Amino acid sequence: MDPDLLARFAQIVGDAYAIIDPAEIAPHLIERRDLYHGTSPLVLRPGSVDEVAAILKLANETATPIVPQGGNTGLVGAQIPHNGEVVLSLTRLNAIRSVDPDNDTMTVEAGVVLDEIHKAADAVDRFFPLSLGSEGSCQIGGNLSTNAGGTAVLAYGNTRALVLGLEVVLADGRIWNGLRALRKDNTGYDLKDLFVGAEGTLGVITAAVIKLFPKPSETATAFVAIQDPAGALKLFAHARAKAGSQLTACEILPRIGLEFVFRHAPGTRDPLAEAYPWYVLVELSSPLEGADLDGLMQAILEDAFEDGTVLDAALASSTQQALDFWQIRLMMSEVQRLEGGSIKSDVSVPVGKVAEMLERGIETVSAMIPGVRPVPFGHLGDGNIHFNFSQPEGADREAFMAQWGPVTDAIDDLVMEFGGSISAEHGIGFMKRHLMEHIKQPVELELMRSIKATLDPKGILNPGKVV
Ligand SMILES: Cc1cc2nc3c(=O)[nH]c(=O)nc-3n(C[C@H](O)[C@H](O)[C@H](O)COP(=O)(O)OP(=O)(O)OC[C@H]3O[C@@H](n4cnc5c(N)ncnc54)[C@H](O)[C@@H]3O)c2cc1C
Incomplete structure (x- = not known):
């Protein structure tokens, strides 16, 4: 990179936040699965929206490609600079700007780690349902940009369903303040939906208004053995019919996955006395006190046991036991690396x-x-x-x-x-871009490309990803 240009970028954030030391840049160039190793001369860590705007303005003027990066937990190589792009790390934009329990909303900056959002919601007796195995390091800007899914989509929808407003810096440095905290707003095109799931190719999300929910006061969690995935589907249909919206998670696990977990994750153990071919982790929850979810879970399992769908089951008798069941599920992808x-x-x-x-x-x-x-x-x-x-x-x-x-x-x-x-739920990124021609109709691709060309005519935002 031209040293003068590098100096101009560094001046925007200050030398302390313009990383040029290869050792400090290195963690930004690799990802969890170790599939991609990128290159970059510079990582910028802006501390304000105005700094993000100034960076993009300069990048646009000088046709300098930029890769936005949040917690770097993405699984399709979208956050990696594959061709020497400048990395724009949102980590320092980590303020929770406001919490409004009356409106059940929170306004957060892009770099807030998902776990911190959970804690802030809990502090006002509310609940933010987005839950991923990476929640200790992924950031809400990354969650929005990937439209992350996770374990609570069944009840609450994916990230797109959890956001009311966005603040976005456009490719030319203009700031769009769309931080509306409204559940109803039919005033033209819903622009925020363009940026959710865009994987940093259309703009840089700097803040969001997210929805909060009543905190569940009762939860019932069961670890259920079944013969095969057809049995799992039968159990799911039955649980949904009986519990309706109180069915908040339904995850399937194969026996071999449990064996990997027990082998590599210290402290985990089999919730059931015998081994079975497949398992379903079922969670019911409700904000209503006295909902008797244990009773409801037992009724669901008894019916399914009688018709032979369920082979055995353990119902968590404490919060810790429920967490232990979830730990088996959450370790599932991590332990595969060790096999x-x-x-x-x-x-x-x-x-x-x-x-x-x-x-x-x-x-x-x-x-x-x-x-x-x-x-x-x-x-x-x-x-x-x-x-x-x-x-x-x-x-x-x-x-x-x-x-x-x-x-x-x-x-x-x-x-x-x-x-x-x-x-x-992981996106297209770099990994699956070559498949777009096969999976999208020509008209869809044309629309996507014309949106990209309108919002980022010089192609500086995360080039080579998605479209
Ligand atoms: C153990 C583990 C479990 C996971 N489980 C799930 C799961 O259950 N469900 C799921 O959906 N995903 C899961 N993931 C994938 C990953 O955690 C999500 O995609 C997450 O939303 C990425 O957030 P991040 O902050 O790490 O983003 P990054 O990885 O840094 O970036 C992801 C994409 O978003 C863009 N981006 C980041 N921040 C911004 C911003 N502020 N503005 C514009 N673009 C931005 C990047 O350019 C890139 O395209 C898992 C990953 C791991 C490692």
């Missing part, structure tokens, strides 16, 4: 098709790679499965990982056949 290579897909199909999709996907990939260990798990209630495959025991990691393309192609083809999505 060698893992090929991962994040897909969704209509809920009723999950069992058939799993059966056919496992069959297909097992035929391609004898001994492969399927570890599909995830948000059954949303039809969203993390369709992952661990390498055969003792296999060569590199050789296995070289199968990433053929394996994910096979899963993607299957998912498309079922009318599903090849990216349910």
Whole structure:
């Protein structure tokens, strides 16, 4: 990078926040799955919206490409500078600007870590439902930009459903203050929806008005053994019919995933006395005191036990036990790393098709790679499965990982056949951009490209991602 230009960028944030030391830049160039290693001459850490605006203005004038970065927990390589772009880290924009319990809203800056939002909501006796395995490090700006899903989508929707207003710095440095805290506002196009899920390609989100909810006062959590995914779907349908909106999570887990967790996550243990092929983690919750959710859960499980759907179940008798059940679920993706290579897909199909999709996907990939260990798990209630495959025991990691393309192609083809999505919650980013031509109609792609060209005519925002 031209030293004069670098100095102009550094002047905007001050030398202390313009990182040029390669050792300090290094963590911004890699991501959790170790699939991508980027390059960048400069990481900028602005401390105000005006500084973000000044950075983008200069970047636009000088056609300098910028990659916005939040907590760097994204799983599709979208936050990585693949071609020497400047990294714009939002970490210092971490103020909670206001909390309004009367309106059930909170105004937060982009760099606030999700866990901090949970704590701030709790402090006013409210609840922010977005919950991800990465919540200790991902930031709300990243959550919005990826339209993150997580374990509570079933009851509360994904991040798009949790936001009322945004503040965004546009590619040319203009600031759009759309921080409206309204549940009803039909005054033209809903611009905020353009930026949610745009993966930093249309603007830089600097703040958001997010929705708060009544805090659940009762929760019932059960760890349930079932024979197969068809049984899991039956249990889900039954639980939903009986509990309605009080069914707040329904996650499916395979036995092998539990074995990985028990092997690698200290302190975890099997909630049930015997091993079973599959499990469902069911959560009911309600803000109403005296809702008797344990009684409701027991009734659901008894019915399902009688018709043979449920093989065994443990109902958490304490908050700690419920957390222990959740810990098994939340460790599921982390422990796969410790079992060698893992090929991962994040897909969704209509809920009723999950069992058939799993059966056919496992069959297909097992035929391609004898001994492969399927570890599909995830948000059954949303039809969203993390369709992952661990390498055969003792296999060569590199050789296995070289199968990433053929394996994910096979899963993607299957998912498309079922009318599903090849990216349910992680986004397109860098990893899946080459698939856009196959999964989107020409008219959709044309619209996306014309929106991109309107908002970022010089293509400085996260180039090479999404479209
Ligand atoms: C253990 C683990 C579990 C996970 N579980 C889930 C899950 O259940 N559901 C799920 O959906 N995801 C999950 N993820 C993926 C990831 O945590 C989410 O995508 C998260 O929303 C990313 O937030 P981040 O702050 O880390 O963003 P980053 O990774 O830094 O960035 C992600 C994208 O957003 C853009 N971006 C970041 N901040 C801004 C901003 N302020 N303005 C504009 N663009 C911006 C980046 O350019 C990039 O395109 C998981 C990841 C891990 C490591």
